[in-house]
């Protein structure tokens with residue numbers, strides 16, 4: 001099929017990605033491949049021949065955003081081939097295929113071949129201007145037994161690169177569809193990931209964000225572990241910053257914290273999903289830890305890396321989260337010396353075990369709880385930033401802004417992809 005790749009020469013492509021960093025990494029990998037075949041990015045106000053939509057299905061709202069994005073792109077580019085990939089494509093392929101304009105829906109197992117699978121559709125579309133429109137194709141299969149790991153390492157829109165080290169999840173939290181969408185936990189080998197990081201360094205990249213679904217579970221398919229990966233990546237000369245996109249609290253061990261603290265390039269910046277500060281709710285969620293373990297990891301981390309920025313995910317209004325449980329959760333989070341919360345209102349997902357929990361939370365109450373935690377997050381974020389006013393920190397510059405080692409966002413005109421020491425004043429801080 002690859003001899004037909006010349007269909008891509010000069011093809012104008014629009015990319016639209018929803019969801020997590022892993023999706024952005026996978027879109028960037030596909031873009032690299034299409035550019036290698038001769039495709040170009042469509043001009044912002046120009047027409048497109050191909051639209052790629054990489055979808056997310058973490059909440060009902062994500063599903064809706066995906067459908068809206070597909071419809072919007074079809075209205076804007078009625079002649080373009082539309083290819084849809086990602087979690088929502090895997091879970092609801094049939095439904096997506098019925099949306100007008102969609103040519104190809106690709107699930108998890110086939111997304112590494114997206115570029116090639118689109119070729120007949122681009123060819124048919126070209127012919128269809130003379131006869132009839134091509135049929136929609138769905139390429140999704142059960143993820144139950146997926147063991148393949150599709151590598152991905154690409155530069156995002158910014159200077160940083162995203163290195164996918166792991167995919168899928170074997171945890172099966174009761175509210176989550178990701179294991180159904182992405183399959184079980186699997187990973188690349190340390191040797192292959194080090195080689196990809198070395199290629200980034202050779203291309204001039206300085207910062208790599210380590211991505212995956214359940215990164216701490218790294219090693220299941222290769223008999224390795226995340227601690228060994230941290231140590232191996234730290235040895236890649238030229239990469240000055242590694243960030244770990246997210247680590248489950250039970251997998252963020254003291255050994256991993258010690259290794260990051262002693263490392264050359266792992267940044268004092270962590271993202272830890274808590275989801276609830278109530279043990280009763282954590283049990284209903286089938287999470288693998290309690291609030292005490294989470295607190296232990298946060299305190300240990302801050303003893304080892306006192307300047308660390310710690311971002312925390314919380315879900316509010318899950319089935320079973322009574323007013324008392326929410327109050328316990330809020331009180332626990334208030335005590336935690338963390339820098340920011342990412343608050344997600346619980347969303348009912350078809351096929352999840354959480355649907356069997358009787359107690360539900362009204363939409364108004366969910367909004368109220370979200371608001372309370374978002375206010376708390378703003379307080380914590382402000383406090384964290386204020387602590388560093390009057391101190392100098394190293395900043396890696398992007399265009400017009402940059403990030404300190406501990407994830408403080410600053411404005412300025414440093415040369416992109418260089419690191420300079422910056423005195424943090426209220427004027428340079430960008431509070432988000």
Ligand code: SF4
Pocket residue numbers: 169170171172173176177178179213214248
């Ligand atoms: S750890 Fe839980 S929430 Fe995270 S992807 Fe796995 S099942 Fe979903």
